[in-house]
Amino acid sequence: MTGPEPHPAQAPAPSLPHRAGRVWAHVGQPFHEDACDFLVIGAGRMGAACALYLRQLAPGRSLLLVEEGGLPNEEGATILAPGVWTAHDIPAGYGAQAEWTREQLLGALGSGKALEVETRPLVELFPPGTDAFPDLLPTPDALASAPDALALLDPARLPLARTDPRALTYRPGSVSLLAAQQAISLGAGLLLNTRAELVPGGVRLHRLTVTNTHQIVVHETRQVRAGVVIVAAGAAGPLLVEQGLGLHTRHGRAYRQFPRLNLPxxxxxxxxxxxxLTLRPQNGGYTLVPAIHHRDPHGYQPGGGSLTGVPTGLRREVLEDLVGLMDAVPALAGGGLELGRSSADVPGAWLALPGGRPDAPPQAEELAPGLHLLLGGPLADTLGLAAAHGLAAHLARLG
Structure with missing residues (x-):
């Protein structure tokens, strides 16, 4: 399950009518389930999509989707993901999966329901002397119809550009929500505000509640047997496996921040x-998506850096990248960049790195019989849905 899968066929519509599943949103709703065929941990983009595809491909088998927060989880990586599909991010051999993911986004995961997906070109800019791509244009020509974007940079330092006119921008959190809703309509159960702990043969579920002093506590604990467990909890997934079952994984994680550039x-x-660095137009300004250069070591806690001695909310690695680009993109040196005073002021989240590599595609890995780890990573925007479908199709074929 680590290499490219064949082009995934459109998931067929279930042939039999289904009773809608159930949602347990809070501890006031009694939960008595003790077994299921599939149990998916994590209702982010990858987990929710895998749950949907399993309900489509294996409609006769029961499924429970478990999420520690709400839907979508506001502290997870899905809601902060850049949501940029582009052919510039397709690794060799993954073209079919990328195109299928694009079709699923435009078709709202095959349902035809509306999803806010915009066909918005992506323009990649290069310094003088670049000849790695045959289709380069002068930057002023590539941005002739976008003077607001051209005003951000210095064309003399970035004179060359290539454009992906088929690029899309979208909200991964909306994909997660829609996929989960569709999975529930096809009979999946969704258990929110529940922390999962892996145990042999299933999962121990800790249902969470908030006290009147705003403390999060465990209200009740219940163990559920599962034929197959899919861990799709993002950067926390490998840790769940290692802590719960003692299985070592080779995956890593990195902390990615998303500064705001307040220019029109x-x-x-x-x-x-x-x-x-990606500058994604969003909400009348830009969301900055820094590059990921390496995995963060175990035990690292994100903290703010300093710029000319002044504390900021951007960690040092992000600051170094932005300072290095300020000559080519002068807008980064102006007052539009939100620095914050601490890391709490700049949105950020832990991101899984499949195989520990920043350039690795999404991956599904069988760690033990009946236990699968599903990771999106930096290329989840372009390939994530195909990876989730590939795992669901594999499990459905196993019967």
Whole structure:
């Protein structure tokens, strides 16, 4: 399950009518389930999509989707993911999976329901002397219809560009929500505000509640047997496996922040990328998506850095990247960049790195019989849905 899968076929519609599943949103709703065929930990984009595809491909088998927070979880990586599909991010051999993911986004995961997906070009910018790509254009030509984007940078330092006119921007949190809703309509159960702990043969579930002093406590604990457990908890997934079952994994994680650049963008402004930094037009400004250079060591706690001695909310690695690009993109040196005073002021989340590599595609791995780890990682925007479908199809074939 680590290499590219064949082009996934469109998931067939269930042939039999289904009774809608159930949602347990809080501890006031009694939960008595003690067994299921499939149990998915994590209702982010990867977990919710895998749950949906399992309900489509194996409609006769029961499924429980478990999420520690709400839907979508506001502290998870899915809700902060950049949501940029681009052909520029497709590794060799993954073209079919990327195109299928694009079709699923435009078709709202095959349901035809509306999802806010915009066809917004991505323009990648390069310094003088770049000849790695045959389709390079002069930057002023590539951005002729987007003067607001052209005003952010210095064309003399970034004179060359290539454009992906088929790029999409979307909200991964909306994908997660829609996939979970569809899975429930096809009979899946969803258990929210529940922390999962892996145990042999299933999962121990700790249902959480908030006291009147705003403390999160365990209200009750219940063990559920599961034929197959899919861990799709993002960067926390490998830790769940190692802590619960003692199985070592080779995967890593990195902390990614998303600073805000408060300069005008419009509905036709393309997404920009240079030096690994993506500037995604969003909410009238730009969300900055820094490059990921390496995994963060175990035990690392994100903290803010300092710029000319002044404390900021951007960690040192992000600051170094932005300072290195300020000559080519002068807008980064202006007052539009939100630095914050501590890391709490700049949105960020832990991101899984499949195989510990920043450039690795999404991955599904069988760690033990009946236990699968599903990781999205940095390329989840372009390949994540195909990876989730590939695992669901594999499990459905096993019967």
């Amino acid at each position: 963008s419009g509905p036709h402004t393309p997404a920009l990328r240079t030096g690994g």
